[in-house]
Amino acid sequence: MLLASLSLFALFARRAAAAVSPFVEPPAELFSPLIAKKVLATAEAFPSPAMYPQYTDRVEGKWNWVILDKWTTGFFPATLYAMHARTKLCHHSSVGDGDQWLALDARGHTGDLAHPQQHEHRARRRLSQKPGQPNCNFGGERVLRRPGGRFSEIVGCTRSWDTDDPTDFQVIIDNMMNLEICLMGRQLFFASEALTGNHTLRDMAISHADKTMANHIRPDGSSFHVVDYNSTTGVVIKQRTYQGYADNSTWSRGQEWGIYGFATMYKHTQKYDYIQTARRMSDYFLDNLPDDGVVPWDFNAPLDPPRPADSSAAMIAANGLLLLANRRPPSSTPLALRATPTLPSRLAWAPTWQSLLSNGTVNTPKQNTLTGMVYGMQSSVVLPAELLTNCLAGRRRLLFITAGNTLVEKGLASC
Incomplete structure (x- = not known):
């Protein structure tokens, strides 16, 4: 059924x-x-x-x-x-x-946002507003900076989940859907130069995608859901699943996050x-x-x-x-x-x-x-x-x- x-x-x-x-x-x-x-x-x-x-x-x-x-x-x-x-x-x-849909979007959706993947849409909307419009600079700058706070230079990725053990740096395939927000500063650079100022977030997105290619994607094109890194060395500890059937299986939604995420990365970088x-x-x-x-x-x-x-x-x-x-x-x-x-x-x-x-x-x-x-x-x-x-x-x-x-x-x- x-x-x-x-x-x-x-x-x-x-x-x-x-x-x-x-x-x-x-x-x-x-x-x-x-x-x-x-x-x-x-x-x-x-x-x-x-x-x-x-x-x-x-x-x-x-x-x-x-x-x-x-x-x-x-x-x-x-x-x-x-x-x-x-x-x-x-x-x-x-x-x-x-105008009704934009008004509904703005109403009640202006709190502090804990997860970068939540509000790419707000960055896109705010950055596309004309300079001087209410909340344009404040909202766009805050959203664009959000992913960088979870990035590790040692691991080369943004952290997905916090853990009790600070050396356990967990990265999920889902994060490929978050990278476009890091690239938006480049995509909209000339329109939002005052908000971005440099290519730091773009570099972070590329690093994260490169690490995901190396450690999440298997030779046959299937994917792991979770990769655990050591936060002090950047070494892979374990490749596993959280929502899939088994560590060596392919969780379908994660596979689709990857397809969309890597196609998006190519769109922005031509890599x-x-x-x-x-x-x-x-x-x-x-x-x-x-x-x-x-x-x-x-x-x-x-x-x-x-x-x-x-x-x-x-x-x-x-x-x-x-x-x-x-x-x-x-x-x-x-x-x-x-x-x-x-x-x-x-x-x-x-x-x-x-x-x-x-x-x-x-x-x-x-x-x-x-x-x-x-x-x-x-x-x-x-x-x-x-x-x-x-x-x-x-x-x-x-x-x-x-x-x-x-x-x-x-x-x-x-x-």
Whole structure:
């Protein structure tokens, strides 16, 4: 039942196929009027003092709300920003008003932010504001400086988790999603010179990506979830998992974080090793996707009992493959067309839930499966948008929205 509920609307074409695969229309749910209604309802339900939606219960799909210091609290504000982006692409009333989404983003989302991955969206929004606008300099500078405080010159990475043992320096594959904020100072350097002033964060991002290539990615393109370093020597202590099936298995969401992260690093640096790593990781993903097209929680988990699926991993994969397709000419079109089938089908769509999708896996070892998750929401909005504007050129609520936007921007879907 779980696998059926997450069946993908088409299977991937194999990378060995030389011909372009027939394009499969993305699910209509990516542009459902329910998206704006659900996002708005969640924004208007924010408690005071502010708490943030994280994941839902397994029965009614109602949000579990968490305090500001949880790592997921930035995804819903990013979802609001993704909805603002959608209004620029989809010119009809069902997506809401752009100014409304920005106002909701600013309201109640201005506290001190503990985790850099939470607020790339705020840096992007604040840095894109005109000089002199309220909170522009303050917000942008604070967010851009946040990742640097956790970087170790000895290890060459940013620390993911704090531990009781200060010599245990833990780095997770998820951090590849954080590096773009370190590169934004370069991307927007001329527009925000007063905020950045140097390339320190860019150098940190490159160092972190290089270390991740060396120590997280296996020769076959699969990945470890966690690498433990000795903070005083930089030596690798252990390569393991926290949310996957086993230390030598491949946790699917981590694999997708890597695809997206390395494709992003190539976009900003043009370093060939990054695009090659993203390709190897995407090849592993495509080659190990089950015949039924359902993205499992872990590619190496036993089939009996049935392993949980993860709709958030499917959304991240779709976004990562589309980004990769935009960076690997002349074969971009086939890869872009192969990305859309990763999107969860309408059977993962949850009209009565507060989240956009169901059947997400937060953490199988902790028995937290079959939920809706806030980090699938944004990708679902953005992906359709990107596919509208250029045929050749995702987290679940966030990723669902992101996915829709991307498809629109690339000319592969319409609102």
